[in-house]
Amino acid sequence: MRKDYTVDEAIRDNKKLAEQAATTGRLFHEQTGGSHPGWLGFINAFVVGDPLKLQNQSCSAVLFLDVTTGKKSKRTFAFAFGAAHLSLQANAFERNFGLKVALNSVARANLKNVDVATLDATSFQKRVQASRKSDLGGFGIDVERDLFRLAGGVPTDTDFANSLAGRDALTLNARISPATIADKCRKALQLFEAQDYKKDYAFIDQITPVREVDITEALDDLIYNEVQLLLADQPSDLHLTIPEVIDPEQSHEIGFFGVGFRSGSKRAYGELTIEDYIHELKNGRPAELTSIQDIKASHEIRVVIDGQGQRPNRRKVYDCMVFETMHKGSTYVLFAGDWYCVDNNFYRSVEADFQKILSNKPLVAKTKALNERELIKELDADPDLLLLDQVKVSPASATGANIEPCDFLSRDKAFIHLKDGHGSDPISHLWNQGVVSAESFVRDATFRNEMRTKALKRQRETKKKGFENVLPDGRQKKPTTSEYRIVYGIMRHAYKSSKKLGLPFFSKVSLRSATQRLELMGYTVEVHLIEKQHA
Template sequence: MSLSVRLLRSGRTIDDSLRDGHELEERPSEAGRLFVGQAPAVPPTWFDFVSGFATGGLRRLVNQSCAAVLFLEVIPDDKRFAKRTVVLTFGTGHHSLDPDALERSFGLKVVLNAVARSNLRSLDIATLDATTFQKRIQASRDADLQGFGIDVDRDLLRLAAGSPKDNSFARSLAGKDALTLHTKTSPADVIEKCKTALKLHQATDYKVDFGFIDFISPVRQQDLLEQLDSLAFVELQELVKGHASDLHITLPDILSPEESAEVGYFGIGLKSGRKQVYTQIAIEDYVEELRAGQIAEIADMAELRGSHEIRVITDGEGDKKQRRKLYDCFVYELTYKSDTYVLFAGDWFVVDKAFHAAVENDFAKLVAKKPFVASTKTESEREFITELDAHKNLLNLDQVKLSPASAPGANLEPCDFLSTTKQFIHLKDGHSSAPISHLWNQGVVSAESFVRDEKFRIDLRKEVKKRQTRSKKAGFDAILPDGRSKPVPSEFTVVFGIMRDRYKKSGVISIPFFSKVSLRSVADRIQLMGFPVEVHLVEKL
């Protein structure tokens, strides 16, 4: 059978780990404490719609669910460790648990300690940026970590699944916060299964092949967590006032495309009455809900964390069974007392100092001392492009769409501006909602197409001639090779021009740490092709 196993956080009790109004009933148990529940039979939401097509109507159709939660005290064989409470859930029982009462990444740590790198079957990763990208990578059979193509510098590992080294423990394992075991078991040996899981959670074998997960490690000190939450709450208040911020929200779990649904925001201080319905979650919509409500009623992040939720809207109302804490959807990065912290999926993470220093050092090597433009008073990327269009040494190629011979219909942008000094300049307003990583990807794809594809070079030269004629400029086509001649990459420079405000505390112009992380591999790829790479930071005045 499949067992779903969770671990209570130290200091949490069984009674305070269940959600308020959970509706489960405790039953006598020979081991641990057992809670069960039977949901009432209700018609499916689509019943009225479907019955409208049935001649004479339909007989009553109902959905009915049941739930069980079993709490077991587990005493480790290793006396250095204290006893812990393990939670087994069945049916919809996990919906009755308070997520804050559970150990984060318990299942993931067990899997990484139990499964060899060559026996992985599935990985979920999140790439943190202004928009968080999440991916599930599945192999058709057990495969090595290298085959999953993850970037150990920038990808946060969220879930892992595979075949454990010890087949007596389980046939297969999958783990995130919860651990799922596919195993032969019975009430008589389930405690031993839980002991093994707890032992694996405490092990450090994962460091050999999966040590990269410690580049970003969870914060556990309560006083530090409270301080970080306070700083994030101030940032949210700044957003409500209309100021720019890198704080945003994203669902922490990968959803099936078939599960797309309308959602609403619920909690104290938010706009009351009938809820506005949204087709996706976005920080802009949440902030508007706060502005329309009474943000003053929210004392601090702890109160917001306990109250604010995103719920799926069903039949015009929020579905309490399909809800997530809004706090778990926050993504925010900050520097506090010389350390870099990231809030993601309801947890704060601290970035390893050596990793942080290496990333910052690599970024500093790419930053140009003299950007092509030092500053701008324009407020958007579109206005900035118009301003740069007046420069005689820059040719505007914005909105030019080209397709290599191998990818018809690709509609790639070669760059935003071509300079007389052979710079391919890619621009981005670094404070927009779109991630800076889009800019990096544009630079890579453009550089590869320019080097490898004859059709791309021929079409680029044609477009350059058209644009320079239209703008009454000359000489830009001459710096490009004809289509059949291969370019010498070292003669050209790929430039990433990023508009940014100075940081309020440090007064420097820079970009978010995880954007620097994602740039590392991109810069390496472009430089391996022979192009120099530069980052030009343009101050927004």
């Protein structure tokens, strides 16, 4: 348990667990009564004769033990049996206790299973299990983007356990008795406090999800304060970004719903911005907002058709909020509805790498284009840019892959990929488009030749000249990638507080991974931020 929690605070206030006198520590238990399983009615429809009278029963217990450590201080451990863990307050326990014990005791070559979550516009969670002890490198972990959620394997000290696994809780495979349980706790605490994991697993400290309720509540209060600042026409760097793709077959016009907004027919917006969100609140009943809970519970964006919001096409506004802040000396990021604590050194490293590829001479400094389609039309007037938007090319090994090489090919050998940073697609999808196209261009002659053929056709259609010198004509085996640039052009509104253009932190993390892949292939990478002016 955390030092600042008591046993009584660690139990959920549901009155289900009864306390039983114990020789040491505190013991709670529960015996549930019988209840029919939900599927019984379905099964009984097939029964001949009297219906089955099946019942579910369960029991659980949790034992809290105070263990004296070498410093003559006490720490409390909870041992949960059955479903008792569901009756415990997760906030009362040390975050990543089991994970750190596992990583401090299991060598990287002795891992057997890991759970990871990939931080992107849509978070992907996966479990990878090995049939025998395996090295970390065999699990396919991206140490910059993947959060370790759980790890398990065979510890170096098999006297401590034959095998173990942990996240917040720790699970041991070991012989144990009431007489030895305190020693196991002391050893586990020693492993939790050790720093051995930093040799092979230091990356787990780069980004950690915040699960302490007291911290998330304090951070959420900051978000509410930022909304109040915006309502008072004060600057704020709170932004909105749709965390996942909206169905391209659906309308992209959205409206705002919930406490404080006007009732009736809704105004539809073509993009999601914090300015429009605040504008709608101001024109509604903003005084009805009393706390962040009103925003989290009721504020939604929905696809709007004829003034009416479509319930199947909706997202919580809170899940779209992006905010970065310092709190008590640590960097926190709100992303896709979750708070993350980012190691300050890692944060600075990501920012430094982003600044290296950020161009101070963007394709256009400012645009009045409302979306990516309008920006493409604007740039198409440049004689040094050849429009390849919606041109589809397939490598020899993937007929029908229909890869778009780029939106524009420049006369100075740049593959330009564009994205509306406030549109319906997450920014990070753009990085992968650039990588896939660049990789196909360098390794596949069929892709290069077909791209050249279609580019020259576009050149004739647009009556532009000279682009036949930009792409290889098939006589050389491979192009010299160092001659080419991969340019990502992103339309963004400037942050209100800093008046500068920028990207969300996790978009920069995924960009760094894509940049490393492109640079390994020999390309130069540039990011061009284009200020999107309000209509």
